[in-house]
Amino acid sequence: xxxxxxxxxxxxxxxxxxxxxxxxxxxxxxxxxxxxxxxxxxxxxxxxxxxxxxxxxxxxxxxxxxxxxxxxxxxxxxxxxxxxxxxxxxxxxxxxxxxxxxxxxxxxxxxxxxxxxxxxxxxxxxxxxxxxxxxxxxxxxxxxxxxxxxxxxxxxxxxxxxxxxxxxxxxxxxxxxxxxxxxxx
Amino acid sequence: xxxxxxxxxxxxxxxxxxxxxxxxxxxxxxxxxxxxxxxxxxxxxxxxxxxxxxxxxxxxxxxxxxxxxxxxxxxxxxxxxxxxxxxxxxxxxxxxxxxxxxxxxxxxxxxxxxxxxxxxxxxxxxxxxxxxxxxxxxxxxxxxxxxxxxxxxxxxxxxxxxxxxxxxxxxxxxxxxxxxxxxxxxxxxxxxxxxxxxxxxxxxxxxxxxxxxxxxxxxxxxxxxxxxxxxxxxxxxxxxxxxxxxxxxxxxxxxxxxxxxxxxxxxxxxxxxxxxxxxxxxxxxxxxxxxxxxxxxxxxxxxxxxxxxxxxxxxxxxxxxxxx
Ligand code: SF4
Numbered sequence: 001x002x003x004x005x006x007x008x009x010x011x012x013x014x015x016x017x018x019x020x021x022x023x024x025x026x027x028x029x030x031x032x033x034x035x036x037x038x039x040x041x042x043x044x045x046x047x048x049x050x051x052x053x054x055x056x057x058x059x060x061x062x063x064x065x066x067x068x069x070x071x072x073x074x075x076x077x078x079x080x081x082x083x084x085x086x087x088x089x090x091x092x093x094x095x096x097x098x099x100x101x102x103x104x105x106x107x108x109x110x111x112x113x114x115x116x117x118x119x120x121x122x123x124x125x126x127x128x129x130x131x132x133x134x135x136x137x138x139x140x141x142x143x144x145x146x147x148x149x150x151x152x153x154x155x156x157x158x159x160x161x162x163x164x165x166x167x168x169x170x171x172x173x174x175x176x177x178x179x180x181x182x183x184x185x
Numbered sequence: 186x187x188x189x190x191x192x193x194x195x196x197x198x199x200x201x202x203x204x205x206x207x208x209x210x211x212x213x214x215x216x217x218x219x220x221x222x223x224x225x226x227x228x229x230x231x232x233x234x235x236x237x238x239x240x241x242x243x244x245x246x247x248x249x250x251x252x253x254x255x256x257x258x259x260x261x262x263x264x265x266x267x268x269x270x271x272x273x274x275x276x277x278x279x280x281x282x283x284x285x286x287x288x289x290x291x292x293x294x295x296x297x298x299x300x301x302x303x304x305x306x307x308x309x310x311x312x313x314x315x316x317x318x319x320x321x322x323x324x325x326x327x328x329x330x331x332x333x334x335x336x337x338x339x340x341x342x343x344x345x346x347x348x349x350x351x352x353x354x355x356x357x358x359x360x361x362x363x364x365x366x367x368x369x370x371x372x373x374x375x376x377x378x379x380x381x382x383x384x385x386x387x388x389x390x391x392x393x394x395x396x397x398x399x400x401x402x403x404x405x406x407x408x409x410x411x412x413x414x415x416x417x418x419x420x421x422x423x424x425x426x427x428x429x430x431x432x433x434x435x436x437x438x439x440x441x442x443x444x445x446x447x448x449x450x451x452x453x454x455x456x457x458x459x460x461x462x463x464x465x466x467x468x469x470x471x472x473x474x475x476x477x478x479x480x481x482x483x484x485x486x487x488x489x490x491x492x493x494x495x496x497x498x499x500x501x502x503x504x505x506x507x508x509x
Contacts, residue, residue: 053466057458061499078471092476093465100461100486103290105505146504150334154341157259 015135018063026074032121041132053086189245192224196251196258257329282496289502351446378431398469402482427460457490
């Protein structure tokens with residue numbers, strides 16, 4: 001009763017997923033999951049795009065760079081794209097992007113592509129829960145934290161230079177500017 | 186009226202940028218007549234204390250080439266920033282990280298071990314490596330230390346302008362110098378080259394396919410390439426669509442595809458992701474099994490798409506390297 005107040009413990013880490021869902025299939029399915037009161041892990045922030053073919057790989061990298069632990073892309077099943085070719089375009093980019101990400105130290109499970117039709121609310125739930133579990137096992141990606149770590153070597157040197165220049169005044173050699181290579185005519 | 190003071194400096198670079206300044210040929214005399222060069226280590230003998238003795242902002246403009254990779258380069262960048270009214274990142278390495286930036290795929294320890302111990306041409310039984318401080322005959326010479334990460338100039342200090350290219354062309358250099366001397370400058374932070382994709386300047390553009398379907402990526406050293414047809418139509422990776430123009434289309438002119446040294450236009454944030462997006466979307470096939478074999482024709486996506494721009498990319502480097 002009289003125990004001193006404890007500072008609230010930081011909530012345990014859980015993964016943050018950025019999801020790019022296409023308007024016609026996967027977003028509608030996520031909507032259906034909501035309306036049907038299906039419970040899925042609250043770790044996903046959904047961004048609606050008109051088509052999975054609109055997912056520029058820059059969006060995926062930007063999400064990771066800003067602190068997402070994983071990115072989920074949802075589009076219509078092959079053959080069902082509202083714009084005919086969009087999901088194939090995404091599929092082709094995805095293969096190349098996954099290989100490039102692996103070379104940059106980002107394991108394939110962090111970026112996932114799923115075809116989910118408008119009727120598959122259950123599948124939205126299953127995919128998000130499964131991806132959350134996988135990311136939980138991988139742990140945080142934390143690129144903002146990594147960038148800060150990397151840049152500590154720059155901040156350290158800047159601080160050293162500052163204290164050094166505070167200690168010893170700047171060199172005060174008198175100096176005649178050197179002759180230029182060619183004098184003006 | 187005193188002539189404006191100008192400095193040239195180099196950091197992690199190959200010397201090619203210096204070569205461009207020399208390639209100004211007789212035009213350099215016109216430049217030299219209008220300015221006082223106060224620092225140019227590759228050509229003239231100046232001492233750093235000469236530089237330190239200048240007042241802050243006394244140098245009108247510094248052209249700095251090379252990426253920032255060591256403690257010495259970093260402190261010189263900071264010193265030159267302080268002494269200069271304008272700081273120009275000159276060339277792909279200062280602008281985007283350049284070829285040295287590809288080292289961001291590896292850790293410092295891997296790089297040092299390879300260079301000083303395991304490379305096939307190295308004989309170094311004592312495994313001697315450069316030390317930041319050594320004792321020799323009572324002296325304590327200091328050496329710069331290598332950073333963990335290769336950086337663009339603007340990741341270390343504030344940069345006013347960027348001159349792209351590996352190296353920038355003499356024409357762009359002349360135009361930039363003229364703009365600076367006349368004070369007729371675009372907004373701060375501009376890249377001093379046209380803001381259009383290389384394809385728009387390319388003589389092969391008429392044959393650029395509107396809708397490619399790659400079934401194979403062909404590598405330039407293995408095929409005789411048609412000297413007129415767009416490289417994409419020949420199944421060869423060309424970075425022209427994702428790269429800024431201004432180079433005079435020299436590589437396609439020499440029958441080699443663009444490798445991207447001018448970096449992206451202002452509308453693209455990440456050059457590698459952009460070209461990956463456009464090439465990837467145009468691979469033939471509708472299942473992973475059909476697509477995969479074609480994609481294998483690009484064996485090194487990072488080196489192909491970020492040849493000059495890995496440090497400037499969204500991820501900056503391989504993200505899982507432990508610091509050692
Ligand atoms: S893709 Fe390359 S070869 Fe084709 S038009 Fe563009 S720059 Fe020229």
